[in-house]
Amino acid sequence: MKLVLIFGPQAVGKMTVGHELEKITGLKLFHNHMTIELVDPFFSYGSEVGKKLVNMFRKEIFEEVAKSDLRGMIFTYVWYFDSQEDGDYVRNVCEIFKKNGGVVYFVELTADLEERLRRNDTPHRLKHKPTKRDVKKSEENLLSSLSNHRLNSSAGEIKNKNYIKIDNTNLSAEEAAKVIKSKFDL
Numbered sequence: 001m002k003l004v005l006i007f008g009p010q011a012v013g014k015m016t017v018g019h020e021l022e023k024i025t026g027l028k029l030f031h032n033h034m035t036i037e038l039v040d041p042f043f044s045y046g047s048e049v050g051k052k053l054v055n056m057f058r059k060e061i062f063e064e065v066a067k068s069d070l071r072g073m074i075f076t077y078v079w080y081f082d083s084q085e086d087g088d089y090v091r092n093v094c095e096i097f098k099k100n101g102g103v104v105y106f107v108e109l110t111a112d113l114e115e116r117l118r119r120n121d122t123p124h125r126l127k128h129k130p131t132k133r134d135v136k137k138s139e140e141n142l143l144s145s146l147s148n149h150r151l152n153s154s155a156g157e158i159k160n161k162n163y164i165k166i167d168n169t170n171l172s173a174e175e176a177a178k179v180i181k182s183k184f185d186l
Contacts, residue, residue, distance in 0.1 A: 001065075001066060001068075001070070001071070001072050001097060001100060001101060001102035001103070002027060002071060002072030002073075002097075002102060002103050002104075002105065002186065003066075003072055003073060003074075003075065003093070003094065003097040003102055003103070003104045003105065004021065004027060004072070004073070004074040004075070004105045004107060004180070004184070004186070005075055005076075005077060005090070005093070005094070005104060005105065005106050005107065006018055006021075006074060006075070006076045006077070006107045006109060007076070007077045007078065007079040007090075007106070007107070007108055007109070008078070008079075008108055008109035008110055008111075008151065008152065009078065009110070009111075009116060009142070009145070009146065009151035009152065010078055010116065010120070010138075010141065010142045010145060010151075011116040011117070011119045011120040011125065011138075011142055012109045012110065012111045012116055012119075012168070013109055013111065013119060013168050013173055013176065014031065014032075014076035014077075014078075014109055015029075015031040015032075015033070015076055015124075015125070015128060015129075016119075016122075016124055016125070016173040017107075017109065017168065017173045017176045017177055017180070018031055018074045018076050019124075019173070020173045020174050020176070020177035021074055021177040021180055021181065021186075022074060023177075024177055024178070024181055025071075025074075025181055025186040026071055027071055027072045027073055027074050027186065028065070028070060028072075028073045028074070029073070029074045029076075030058075030061060030065075030073050030074065030075050030076075031074075031075075031076040031128070032075070032076050032077050032078070033128065033129045033131070033132075035053075035054045035057045035058050035061075036054055036129075036131060037129065037130055037131060038054075038057065039053045039054050039057070040130075040131050045131070055089075058093075059096075062075075062093055062096045062097070063096055066096050066097045066099075066100040066102055067100055072102065075093070077090070078145070078151065079151070080145075080149040080150065080151065081149070081150040081151070081152070081153055081154070081157070082149055082150045083149070103162065104160060104162065105160075105162040105163075105180075105184045105186075106158055106160045106162060106163040106164070107163075107164055107166065107180050108152065108153060108158065108163070108164070108165040108166070109165075109166055109167075109168050109176070110152050110165065110166070110167050110168070110169075111167065111168050111169040112169045113146070115169045116142065117139065117142070120132070120135065120138055120139055120142060121135045121138075152165075153165070162184060164179070164180065164183050164184075166179060166180070
């Protein structure tokens, strides 16, 4: 059982790289907006009940996948490194897989702001993330989180032995997925 956790700032390409990695590894992609989009028609993800439901659905899926006969999954996440709550969340998700004998792989993506702003309104992103279709609001959120949070790790901060940091500013999603597959022999 494998969990490939792809994390990084908004619009860095997590879901798109995840889709490409899914194609070449057979691991199932569970991008973070799958649950956000499920809950959003009822409760905003920013609300207390919205976050509660999103986290509940994710936890149930993680637990069932970790116990299943699937090879594993890819999960995408925007990790605020200045938030103890986010660090605890990532540790808890990893523990679900580890306690079931799974191996966790950390993939951190980073890209220049200009490139992230360009990617913010790509057809692929907007197709899979309806809550991002208000591009102006999505861009404001992207810039706000950049001002208020640390969205990438500092050197040496990630201690997991199965870790790679990829600047994919000038890499296609296919190229980044191939690097990940090769690095971790997926």
